[in-house]
Amino acid sequence: MFKKPQLLVALDILCLVTFPAAVVLILFFTPVEAVMGPVQKVFYFHMSAAWVGMLSFIIAAVAGGAYLVTRRIKWDWLSIAAIEVGLVFAVIAILSGMIWARPIWNTWWVWDPRLTTTAIMVMIYFAYFILRSGLNTPETQARLGAVYAILAVATVPLTFFSIRLFRTIHPVVIATGGGGSAFNMSPRMLNALFVSLFVFTLLLADLVWHRFRLAQLQQDADQEVY
Amino acid sequence: MNPILGYLKVVWQILRKEVLIEWRGRQGIPVMLVFALMIVFLFNFALQLSPDLQAGLAAGLLWVSLAFASTLGLNRSINLERENNALDGLLMVPVDRSAIFFGKALGNFLFTTLVGLCLLPVFSLLYQQNMLQFPLLLVLILGLGAYTSLGTLLSALSIQARTRDILLPVLLYPLALPVLIAAVEASQGVLSGGTLGDVDHWIYLLLAGFLLFTASGLLFFETILEE
Numbered sequence: 001m002f003k004k005p006q007l008l009v010a011l012d013i014l015c016l017v018t019f020p021a022a023v024v025l026i027l028f029f030t031p032v033e034a035v036m037g038p039v040q041k042v043f044y045f046h047m048s049a050a051w052v053g054m055l056s057f058i059i060a061a062v063a064g065g066a067y068l069v070t071r072r073i074k075w076d077w078l079s080i081a082a083i084e085v086g087l088v089f090a091v092i093a094i095l096s097g098m099i100w101a102r103p104i105w106n107t108w109w110v111w112d113p114r115l116t117t118t119a120i121m122v123m124i125y126f127a128y129f130i131l132r133s134g135l136n137t138p139e140t141q142a143r144l145g146a147v148y149a150i151l152a153v154a155t156v157p158l159t160f161f162s163i164r165l166f167r168t169i170h171p172v173v174i175a176t177g178g179g180g181s182a183f184n185m186s187p188r189m190l191n192a193l194f195v196s197l198f199v200f201t202l203l204l205a206d207l208v209w210h211r212f213r214l215a216q217l218q219q220d221a222d223q224e225v226y
Numbered sequence: 227m228n229p230i231l232g233y234l235k236v237v238w239q240i241l242r243k244e245v246l247i248e249w250r251g252r253q254g255i256p257v258m259l260v261f262a263l264m265i266v267f268l269f270n271f272a273l274q275l276s277p278d279l280q281a282g283l284a285a286g287l288l289w290v291s292l293a294f295a296s297t298l299g300l301n302r303s304i305n306l307e308r309e310n311n312a313l314d315g316l317l318m319v320p321v322d323r324s325a326i327f328f329g330k331a332l333g334n335f336l337f338t339t340l341v342g343l344c345l346l347p348v349f350s351l352l353y354q355q356n357m358l359q360f361p362l363l364l365v366l367i368l369g370l371g372a373y374t375s376l377g378t379l380l381s382a383l384s385i386q387a388r389t390r391d392i393l394l395p396v397l398l399y400p401l402a403l404p405v406l407i408a409a410v411e412a413s414q415g416v417l418s419g420g421t422l423g424d425v426d427h428w429i430y431l432l433l434a435g436f437l438l439f440t441a442s443g444l445l446f447f448e449t450i451l452e453e
Binding site: 033068117118121123124127130135136140143145147148150151152154155161197203 | 268377379383384387388390391393396397400403404405431434436438442445449450451
């Protein structure tokens, strides 16, 4: 139980190697964007963090559903691990976006629908921890947490649909026609983006796994006491 | 007895109970109404609004005051069930617990809509535009239907936490945001002279929110209240 699984050790090492490699690739081996200059490189991290954040919120909802069906506490550990790590990545996505926006839009923040709804999403998941901290037993925490995680993910498409109806100034990378200003990436940029997305996904798996183990160890420690 | 009929009967009895409590105590609607008006006046001073307000601002103000005021009603409605363990009695009703959800959600919807209906003529007077129009009423009913549906569900969630009353707004406002955005945009479109056809995508969004939150109540209310 206390021994670290070998697969996790392997994943740790993989992340330690690939993440710096991705940073080097992005900083030194991608072309500098013609209009925006070097600051455009923030984009690789920005989009990867946003993607990983969204992915982990979906994982949390699926794990929550699995908990409600099976009532096995392990699913709750996965759910809370995914939300905790996802929240950090969502905040990173917002902060890195701000760093990009300062020179490009000439302001740290605009009340653009895309930015506003992302900030709201962060608040939704922040409220998740407020909810859990007010509940007494691990069972209620798991049960109500699961319901809330599912509700939260269910409103995300609504939110994203509502912003599609506004005109947004946020660049649309995966363009589905109309709205925003799409910019075209060269093949080398696209490659770097995919590498970055992949490395961030690895990092997500690694961190969620660690957080999952923490919950496991926490429970073991609690049981030792009683 | 027909199970569907039995289910509907429980929903009706709970709604009737809510209305009776409100009628005899008169503590929900008046408080919400006064609170909503207070917010309107506060905003007037804080933002220095003029009587010939633009349609957008008036619509926003209407929904903000309604959203804040209805949390009072939602909290009160669920707190009544906590007093004297009334909820335990409700839970003993031999019917799917979503019936309790529908009864309470209908009650909350009814009271909040009444507050909204009282606000419309006041807004018409204060901001010099006719707000008593049929399309706006439709937006009001749809928006509040979705909002109170989610609110009733989340109030059952927040009541179980130690932080109870103060938890509900924190959970409700961010989750209800798409519905509030759609409601404000639709109201704004209608108030600036548009027809319902001009704001149809916002109406669809309201409908989607309403269906989603009502279905969540049907699905999860039993899970939330299980002991």
